[in-house]
Amino acid sequence: MNPAISVIILAGGQSSRMGRDKALIRVEGIPLLQRTCAIALQRAPEVFVVTSALRDYSKVVPDRCILIKEPLLANESKPQGPLVGFIQGLKQVKTEWVLLLACDLPRLNQEILQRWMLQLPPINDVIALLPQGEKGWEPLCGFYRTDCLPSLNQFRQQGGRSFQGWLAQASVQTIQFSDDPDTKRQEQAMLFNCNTPEDLRQIS
Numbered sequence: 424m425n426p427a428i429s430v431i432i433l434a435g436g437q438s439s440r441m442g443r444d445k446a447l448i449r450v451e452g453i454p455l456l457q458r459t460c461a462i463a464l465q466r467a468p469e470v471f472v473v474t475s476a477l478r479d480y481s482k483v484v485p486d487r488c489i490l491i492k493e494p495l496l497a498n499e500s501k502p503q504g505p506l507v508g509f510i511q512g513l514k515q516v517k518t519e520w521v522l523l524l525a526c527d528l529p530r531l532n533q534e535i536l537q538r539w540m541l542q543l544p545p546i547n548d549v550i551a552l553l554p555q556g557e558k559g560w561e562p563l564c565g566f567y568r569t570d571c572l573p574s575l576n577q578f579r580q581q582g583g584r585s586f587q588g589w590l591a592q593a594s595v596q597t598i599q600f601s602d603d604p605d606t607k608r609q610e611q612a613m614l615f616n617c618n619t620p621e622d623l624r625q626i627s
C-alpha cells in the first residue's frame with residue numbers, strides 16, 4: 424500500500440526567462456498552474472500551492488487547494504527561491520511523504536505519478552525519491568520525506584541556497600523508469616519544464 428502523501432506545488436518564481444507568468448500560460452486551454460493542481464488533487468487529498476506575495480492565483484487555484492503566500496526577501500521585491508518555497512510548504516504538511524511539483528511541467532501525467540508512487544517508501548534512511556535527468560536530480564518533480572525539514576533548515580542556515588547543493592549531501596533514491604521504451608520516453612518527457620518562449624513553441 425502507498426503511504427499517505429500530500430503535494431506541494433511551487434508557483435512563486437519570477438518567470439524572467441519566459442517574460443510572462445508561466446503559471447498562467449495555457450496548455451490545451453487550461454492555465455498550467457490550474458492543470459497541475461487538478462493532477463495533484465488526483466494523487467493526494469491535501470495540495471499546497473506556495474506562491475509569492477506578489478501574485479494572486481485565487482482564480483486559477485481550485486478551492487480544495489491551500490494557498491500559501493511566502494514572504495519576499497527583506498528589502499527586495501524578489502521571491503526567495505524554490506528551496507525557501509519548499510520549506511514554507513513543508514511546514515504545513517502532516518503526511519509522511521510529500522510530492523513536490525513545479526508549476527511549469529506541461530507534460531505532467533497523473534498515471535506516471537501514480538506508478539512512481541508505487542516505489543514509495545524506499546529504504547528508511549532515504550530522504551527523497553527523485554527522477555534523474557540528463558543533468559542530475561530533477562528536484563521539482565519528485566518525492567520527499569516530510570521529516571527532511573530539519574536537514575533543509577540546517578542547509579539554509581549554513582548558507583546553502585540550491586536544491587542540487589542540498590541533495591548532493593543527502594541520501595536520495597532514484598526513481599526507476601519503466602522497462603517499456605514507450606513508457607520510459609513518456610516518463611522522461613514529463614520532466615520537461617517550459618522556461619522560455621522557445622520551450623513553449625515545442626509544446627504547441
Ligand SMILES: Nc1nc2c(ncn2[C@@H]2O[C@H](COP(=O)(O)OP(=O)(O)OP(=O)(O)O)[C@@H](O)[C@H]2O)c(=O)[nH]1
Nearest residue numbers: 433434435436437438439440502503504508525526
Ligand atoms: N514558491 C516559490 N516558487 C518558486 C520560487 N522560485 C521559483 N519557483 C518555482 O519553481 C519552479 C522552477 O522555477 P524556475 O524556472 O527555476 O524559476 P522562475 O523564477 O520561475 O523562472 P526564471 O525567472 O526564468 O528563472 C517554478 O514552478 C517556479 O514557480 C520561489 O521563490 N518561491
